[in-house]
Amino acid sequence: MKTIGILGGIASGKSAATKILQELGAEVFDADLAGHRVLEIPEVKEEIRARFSSAVFDDQGNVSRPKLAALVFGDSPEQRQALADLEKISHPRIGAELQKSRNQAEDRGVIAFVVDAPVMIKAGWIEHCDHVLFIDASRETRLKRALARNWTENEFDIRESAQEELDVKRHHADFVIANDGDLSQLRDEVSAYWRQQIATSLS
Template sequence: MKTIGILGGIASGKSAATNELRQLGAVVFDADKAGHRVLEMPQVKEEIRARFSSAVFDAQGNVLRPKIAELVFGDTDAHRQALADLEKISHPRIGQQLEAARKQAEVDGALAFVVDAPVMIKAGWIRHCDYILYVDATREKRLKRALARNWTENEFDIREAAQEELEVKRKLADTEIPNNDDLSQLQAAVRAFWLRRIAPPPGHRGNPR
């Protein structure tokens, strides 16, 4: 089983590339969804309350992710420290879920396991990957997509500044997946990668999953 990491800028089309890989037979680990599950853990809630106060919880004791986002995304030292503290709480638990999912995918006979995680480099999860795909789109295209999701340009810039520079991600990639035109361009590039690197040889009779 090969492990594939997905990198790219915000709104570059990483989810579209991931969905195409899933359609081809890959098992996908979505780190954002795993992060949401982590925030439901009692011990994590205790640590977040101790660090960020009860102001980031609703009346039912659930973590208010928009409130957390206000504290951790910004260009001040306080924002950067808050983000670092949140990552110390969440990343190890997400990493445990990633490793468990990867092992299960291997047991199940999957051809490929995809790590979809914006913080993959920072968290060190890139070490799990045999291949890295970089989904490439211009800032203009990405901003347009982000605005369609009701983001502001300032929110877009702040979130992107919290991640590694695009050229750092690009240099780590084995394959670039273009996504400036219609979706078929991305899909064709992902399928070409799959056939070149992942697809079983002719005559293979194993389960594609």
């Protein structure tokens, strides 16, 4: 089984590329969704309450992701420290879930396992990957896509600043897939990678 890491900037098309790989036969681990599940663990809630106070919880006692995001995403020293503290709480648990999912996929005979995680390098999960794909799109293209999702340019810049720089991500990539075009072009690029690197390993 090949483990494939997906890297790219905000709104570069990582999710679209991941969906195409899934359609081709890969199983996908979405670290963002895993992060949502982690926030529901009682002991995680207690650690977050101890670090960030009850102000980041809603009326039902659940972690409010928008409230938490306001504290951890930004350029101030306080926000950077808050993000680091949150990652210390969440990353080990997400990593454990990733490893469990990967092992289960391999036991089932899955041919490819995709790790979709924006902080893959920082968290050390890139070490699990046989191949790393970098989905490449210009800032202009990515910002246009983000604005179409009702983000502001400031939100786009803040979220991007919380991740590794694009040059760092590109440096770790084994394959670069251009995505300044439409979905059909991306499908062609990803399908070509699959045929050349994954399907051939089965023959």
